[in-house]
Amino acid sequence: MRILRALVAPLRLLSRGTDRPAPQRLLARLTRQAFAAVGGCFIAVAAHAAACPPSAIASLEKPGIGLRNGIDRGLLWRIERDGRTSWLYGTLHLGRGEWVRPGPTVQKALAQSDTLALELDSRDDATVRALSQPADPAAVARVLSGERARRLERQNAEACVSPGSTARLPPILQVTALTALAARADGLYAEFGVDETLAVSARNSNKPIVALENAADQLRWLTGGSEAEEAEQIDAMLDELESGRLRGQLKTLADVWARSDAARLARYAEWCECLNTPAEQRLMKRLLDDRNPGLADGIERLHAGGRSAFAAVGALHMVGAQGLPTLMAARGFRVTPVLTEAQAQQALPMPALAAPEPPARKAVRGGKNVKGQKAAKGTGQKVAAKGGAKPASKAAAAPKGKAAPRAAPKAANSKVRR
Structure with missing residues (x-):
């Protein structure tokens, strides 16, 4: 269950809008931290600062991390109908600094599309408003009480999160923030999440971004149907954090995604340790089976409306009998795998810029190069x-x-x- 959120639920949802009232902006940043382990002003340098992983920006200064050629990662399908082409791209909501530049196949597909479709648009005002609403303090107190609250406090200290900085978030989001923070030790950051880097690329090229879902629904899918179920999920996540198993699971997940290994990803139940309890199984149904038809509806609407869409959603939405490639094929699309085979990946340094070409030789000798001027008599030109x-x-x-x-x-x- 813990690692599922890195593939099926966006971890970074809100922008850093500076035009909002201070209290709303503060809570927006706290919520963003819960989904993305963001918000440097809320991540304190504790007494054990030496053990705290670097921030996303600081991680780029590590040896070997520099400007590199993009290489193809993730899962990509081409879908065609009515004489137009759209794309399905399975993403990871965490990423490494060297993954920021998409590979050539992904870049080409994105360039050939006129619309980027994401689960959520983190710059959308409605998304910000939905996630800026504080949780009910009484509900937070009921779920995070006693030993559960003390365990959460200890994990916050381990992750260098300042006390109380996430207290107004729904309990499930407070713990979800910690699962994203745990991945920093292995160079995985929500700030480098694939969806975010694609959104930056789209905005730089003035490509419209369309949200396939809304934030309110995503919050309901994450929190579950009752406080008891939410508490059960929180206990399971705290177990994973305390045991250290979560880091290994996230590293495996990142490797499977980076190698475009669709076959192994489809067998996630064998290695993810994420379907062990009834609560985890119910969460999987909510996050995948219950959402995929709606995602397929949105992609089909964009395509039928004349758009060529590049639909980028969590990679687990792409596998299995209820995966988006299967659903789109059932709706009359011709579906072709493009990046689905396991492959070795190596990000090579960017080559040095080529020296400028020398200026062209003048066509006329012995005089000014005047347009239309002829060679002087006797030159033999x-x-x-x-x-x-x-x-x-x-x-x-x-x-x-x-x-x-x-x-x-x-x-x-x-x-x-x-």
Whole structure:
């Protein structure tokens, strides 16, 4: 259950809007931290600061992390209907610094699309408002009480989160923030999540972004149907954090995704340790089976409306009998795998910029390079043209005071321009 959120539930949902009232902006950043382990002003440097992983930006300064060529990662399908092409791209909501630049196949597919479709648009005002609403304090107190609250406090300290900084969030989001923070030790950050980097690319190219879902629904899917179920999920996540198993699961997950290993991802139940309890199984149904038809509806609407959509959603939405490729095929789309085979990945450093080419040699010797000017008489210069070259006409070099026939320069110029 813990690692599912890295594939099926966005971990970074809100922007850093500076035009909002201070209290709302504060809570928006706290909520963003819960989904994305973001908000440097809320992550304190505790007494054990030496053990705290670096921030996302600081991680880029590590040796070996630099500007690199993008290589193809993740899962990609081409879907075609009605003479148009759209795309399905399975993402990871965490990422490494060297993954920020998409690979050439992904870049080309995104460039050929006119719309980027995401689960949520983190810059959308409605999304910000929905996630800026504080949780009911009484409900938080009921779920996070006694030993459960003390366990959460200890994990916050281990993750270098300042006391009380996430207290107004729904309990499930407070713990979800910790699952994302745990991945920092292995270089995985929500700030580098694939959805976020695609959104930046789309905005830079003025490509519209469409949300396939809304934040209120996603919160309901995450929290479950009752406080008892939410508490059960929180206990399971705290168990994983305290045992250290979560880090290994996230590393495995990132490797499977980065190698485009669709076959192993489809067998996630064998290795994810995420379907062991009835609560985890119910969560899986809510996060996948209950959502996939709605995602498919949104993608089909965009395509039927004349859009060529690049639909980027969590990778687990792509596998199995209820996965989006299967659902889109059932709706009459021709579905073709593009990136689904396990492959070795190596991000190579960007090559040095090529030296500028030397300026072209002037076409005229011994004088100013005036447009239409002819070579001086006696140089033997020839004018290149299709079908061969002919000597310049003597009339073109007539002595001063004698007008050259107009036809000769015109013919010579036509050869140069041809």
